Amino acid sequence: MPADPVDEARPRRGRPRGTSARQLEEIALRLFTEQGFHETTVDQIAAAAGVSRRTFFRYYDAKSDVLWNEFDSEVDTIRELLADSPEGIPVLEAVRRAVLAANHYRAEDVPELRMRMNLLSTVAELAASATRHYDAWERAVISFVARRTGQAEDSLYPLAVGRAVLATCRAAYERWSARADADLTLYLDAGLRALAAGFADEVLVGEPGV
Amino acid sequence: MPADPVDEARPRRGRPRGTSARQLEEIALRLFTEQGFHETTVDQIAAAAGVSRRTFFRYYDAKSDVLWNEFDSEVDTIRELLADSPEGIPVLEAVRRAVLAANHYRAEDVPELRMRMNLLSTVAELAASATRHYDAWERAVISFVARRTGQAEDSLYPLAVGRAVLATCRAAYERWSARADADLTLYLDAGLRALAAGFADEVLVGEPGV
DNA sequence: GCGAGTACTGTCACCCGGTGACAGAAGCGT
């Protein structure tokens, strides 16, 4: 995402924008759900927003980036929460708290969130694009673990923890978006607790309260 | 990968193949390391193999698939090892053993393996393509966990275990390909043991024996 | 109000990855 440093105060200098990253995301989400990801061309999204194809690519580097707008901003939240985390508690416990705190959505945003996540986990190309966006997320955790354990960021354990935490969260996201039976944070909590317990056989026997 | 059911006995019916998936992989790996992934076009790979561009896409569905040839076959090994796993031992312990057993490479294959992994973890587009290939790997673990714990395959815990295991292995792969200081299996073993211990702070303090 | 600078926009041309259709090439069996 090249520009768009948040919708600031009105008085800017040059020509005003013809659209916004957020508007493009909304339109894209609607078109994707209506007619499918592959069946929707960038031209269509751009046309629906009243801009040219070239302009679309000035807001997003790729067609598959258009649904990640909101998610990307969540990373900063997690990084801050981890930085403010108290010293005493175990690493995974701190991570769990930060993740849960960052994943509270307003009830009115939930339907859109579910739509987006359904697409992100269903369409192969979108799932592939996840890598790049989760990277920053992962690095936030990795840095935190490396700092807490006094290791280099390219050491095995910080790397493994960062990836495993992310993987667990993605499992929770997916489980949640597939069925509409419980709160997202409930799954995140259960998954991360199981991870911290080493996925011992005892904790694997039951589903979290449905 | 559409066709290529392993190089069978010679006497086949129609026109003989002009190349093989393996040869294309070797050529691609060489060109990618020499001049970069993006700088190498499919035309170049095909030309170096003496076939047309169209033929390349009959061996691989995408340019970014060309380095996954060997890896894809490894999945069957893991699935079999998990199926033959004794009943008594914990789930994660069984998974760890299967992964370690499936990841023994002949010393002469190691340089190529490292080249490939370097590219796969360095080039963004290749890292993104990993999703699809790891999927089968993940599902093997998920099925196993679901069977052992008596849960559905789309339940949270099997999903989380499968993803977390894979994530840990990827961390080990990456750590290994970045530096050439120890055996791959050593990192896999250390990572998976740490995962089974819930990444408790005590085990995170030291690097595995270097 | 008027020009200068600024920040965005559209148009155009181009490359490359990926696909469907179809004809041709090179082996097999009888």
Place this chain on the structure above:
DNA sequence: ACGCTTCTGTCACCGGGTGACAGTACTCGC
């Protein structure tokens, strides 16, 4: 020799993504 089968090359096309460049619509200083 012939048909069948399997692989191949050529061609045409679509769509994602990019660089270059000109145009547009603002704000600011005067």
